[in-house]
Amino acid sequence: MITRNSTLFKEIQKVLIIVLSTFIMAIGLNMFLIPANVFANGATGIAQILAALFPFSTGIFLFLINIPIAVLGWYKVGKLFTFYSFLHVALTTFFLEIVPVEALSEDILLNGVFGGVITAVGAAVPLKWGASAGGLDIVALVLARVSDRPVGTYFFILNGIIVMTAGLLFDWESALYTLLALYVSSRVIDTIHTRHVKVTAMIVTKQPDILREAIHKHITRGITRIPAKGGYDYSEKEVLMIVITRYELFALKEVIEEVDPEAFTNIVNTAGIFGLFRKDD
Structure with missing residues (x-):
């Protein structure tokens, strides 16, 4: 049987995993995707677009976007799951403010691929420990529960909006590289955890x-x-x-x-x- 001490140890492990994964995600964003004007999936991509339009950082927008999403998840998805997901968001915001925005390469293709891989690792590892990166994962799950459509449909629609917005507001090259980053990240998540709903x-x-x-x-x-x-x-x-x-x-x-x-x-x-x-x- 699992004792109280072993349960506490597992919770500490989970928090440490989330801390490490958020740091990894911040590196993928600040050193690859953001400098190249390539957008991530989900709420992070929305935060990137808003940060490009208004004088606030991606981390601040990511945190603000996830506040109402966390309230929704708390009542509709599960309290513990939402708590760890919001902790992931809060720590990602913190590390996005700490890690410098500095490109390691001028090649937009390399930035899109490596940024997609690195951010996917940061998003997939918490899934193996009963949490998520928050954002559109929770929104899509709630929408699926109140309708007859599968969760994957909402992922496709919401991320499609991000790609189209990137193309309309900036340039279509950014939109195409964003598609590439989304594809790479989905394959990595599928390898580490599972992208199947x-x-x-x-x-x-x-x-x-x-x-x-x-x-x-x-x-x-x-x-x-x-x-x-x-x-x-x-x-x-x-x-x-x-x-x-x-x-x-x-x-x-x-x-x-x-x-x-x-x-x-x-x-x-x-x-x-x-x-x-x-x-x-």
Whole structure:
């Protein structure tokens, strides 16, 4: 069982991971994307555009944009998830003010590619620890919950607006390199965590009753129980199949490690689902 001290240690680990990832993101922005006039995805890209139009820094605009988003996420997504996401935003703002805006290269292509990679690392690592970089992730998730459209649709629309705005307000070369940076960052996030909004977890366990109860205490999703038998030792087992969002993947992993560390879990990207998928917490 997880003790109070081990839980506290995990929370400290999470905070340290967020601090490191925000510093990495600030480097990607201030030393690659911002000097090259290439825009990041989500709220960070919006903050960059506003900073180019008004006499305030990207960090200040990023913080201001995320205040109403944090309030929305607090009530609609989850308090702990929103707290760590806003902490990520606040620390990113802090490091954006500390790290100097200075290009390491004059090549806009190199800036777009490396900026996309570095900022993606800063955004993807917190996802593995139950947080996010805030911003449009939370907005898209809330919009998906109040409509029948998938989260990916809103990511596409919101980031498409950023690209079009960059082209109209500045130049279309910036818009094209922004598209490149968005593509690179999405591939990196897919490698480190997952860009798919929904995933299917198939958990092979000898303790299905205990594990099912523990999962339902943390994640409000339906579970399908499938009888199974070990191919090597012929022991009786069950496969618990559950479809979750990428934001719930960290919580599921923690529950499995706590209740049945010997369980075998296979995570499969889910392209689409039919039938009931509970949207509310």
